[in-house]
Amino acid sequence: MAAVLMETGTALVQGPKVAGVETVLTPEALSLLTELHRRFESTRQALLGARKTAQKCYDKGVLPNFREDTRYIREGDWKVAEIPPALQDRRIEITGPVDRKMIINALNSGAKVFMADFEDSSSPTWANMIEGQINLRDAVAGSIDFTADNGKQYALDPESKTVLLVRPRGWHLDEKHIEVDGSPISGGLFDLALFAFHNAQALQQRQRGPYFYLPKLQTMEEAALWDEVMAFLEVRLGLPIGCMKATVLIEALPAVFQMDEILFALKDRIVGLNCGRWDYIFSYIKTFRRHKDRVLPERSQVGMTAPFLKAYSELLIKTCHRRGCHAMGGMAAQIPINNDAAANEAAMQRVRADKLREASAGHDGTWVAHPGLIPLAKEIFDQHMPEANQIASKPRSEVEVSRDELIAAPSGSISRAGFLNNIDVCVRYLAAWLDGLGCVPIHYLMEDAATAEISRTQLWQWLHVGGLKLDDGSAIDWALFDMALSGVAERLPESGLPGQNRVPEAVRMLGELTRAHELADFITLPAYQRLA
Incomplete structure (x- = not known):
């Protein structure tokens, strides 16, 4: 049975004991989490309910489409706020969980950006979530180090220029170890608010944020909720209004029909959209779970050259560049194969072809999962994107994508x-x-x-x-x-x-x-x- 770790007012914290938890969940931090929960939880639950309602319609044969009530946004002539200097060039981004060694290696990797992930690449044990906050706090302070079991020591390079972005958990996930008024708080609010509480002032003083990646959004209303949360935190923490910046992952199929709307809902703080390709394929399957005419072939046959994925990628580029922000490419999931030169070369060729496709299409950067892929990806983007980004040089205004093209199942x-x-x-x-x-x-x-x-x-x-x-x-x-x-x-x-x-x-x-x-x-x- 979980131990009660602390209790402040109506906030109850229970779980395994984790060293340093009291430095993360200070009384002031718990007060902030309590305030956020009471202010935003009812809206979060309503939005999650709207997801279920939409899915019931899809299960009955309704197909997702562009919204008629927001046509004025899609057809309007507007742009998002200016991108800060630290995020102008994002050609290579590395991602990974919030463990100590990973953070050090990623920030020392030479990538333009490290996305520290509390979501899909982290298992949300209580220890992982608390230690992740401690690790990021130490990284922002420049004091993070690590000694492996074999005695090898790791330390942050003081000359590192890699920009830190943090991905909190999505709206659908709870943090069960903290209850306010008898119900668990949002995992995403826990991750984002605690990181901001402990690090926002230091990052803002260095003109480095705080910056975030927002996952699993399906609608502009879900984006608007994040905008309200960040605006609230800026006021509450005494930060300049609009200093919190966000990149949104378009990784849910319904969201591809609301990219303009999502940008509009966050227009004073958004800096780009990202092709979250693997989650997007997952969402396609989930959305069309009951549609026998939209069954995908096995995963190895569903690549980014499939027509529905190509349409998604190119529409994302066009939409972002029209509105003045980055269109980020997707993840290269390959890792180097050290014991088989032929297999490694074949894997690297697949990465090379994928990154060449992204750079040529107009993406402003890409993701890699392993530091060993950074030189290869950087070489391709340096060759095909000599400027900081391609927002002005590749507007992709010729792209025209229909609803049917976005949902057409490939053969296989x-x-x-x-x-x-x-x-x-x-x-x-x-x-x-x-x-x-x-x-x-x-x-x-x-x-x-x-x-x-x-x-x-x-x-x-x-x-x-x-x-x-x-x-x-x-x-x-x-x-x-x-x-x-x-x-x-x-x-x-x-x-x-x-x-x-x-x-x-x-x-x-x-x-x-x-x-x-x-x-x-x-x-x-x-x-x-x-x-x-």
């Missing part, structure tokens, strides 16, 4: 290996996540919650829409699933697997979630209840 197939890979990736990732790791290398790809979600939702859809076959003619049915799931242990490495002790639990969870009549919105919601 499902192989037995692809079916098994979805099960294995999901089990391996979920086991590691339950064990406290949110970012896991699997088959030389850095998997996070988004890629595991593609695997999970594809399995659910393939089995529930019925009548699908593998490319060898075998039926995709529950007998195939049960046989594949029961054989997971035989296909996994015998040792050295992150979270190996949680594999049986992950197998049971995947079985239950896949057989459920309703598709769970996020795998992290039921899994979170199992975390300490």
